[in-house]
Amino acid sequence: MPYQVIAQLNGRNPVLQIRDTSSNQMRLVWEYRKPSELGESVSGELLADLEREEALHDLFRRLFLLTTEQYLRGELSEEDLRSRRHRSIKGSTDS
Secondary structure, three states: EEEEEEEEEEEEEEEEEEEEEOOEEEEEEEEEOOOOOOOOOOOHHHHHHHHHHHHHHHHHHHHHHHHHHHHHHOOOOOOOOOOOOHHHHHHHHOO
């Protein structure tokens, strides 16, 4: 299933959209949540770091669920999954 990935900014917040081009359905919409306005205190910076990490975990959880849904519908084969896993492992070791 081919996808169109749209990455843009909504104000200062990054937005990621993944659209299935064969059915033209929006499969995932993610927008980074704006950190709380706590000023420049250390606890505010720590909270902002935690919120960024939580947003990133939420994105990867949703991408995992999307891949799982594709697999369960028979849209992905075992070979597709292996190639995706190898690409992500290779990409993480390259950096």
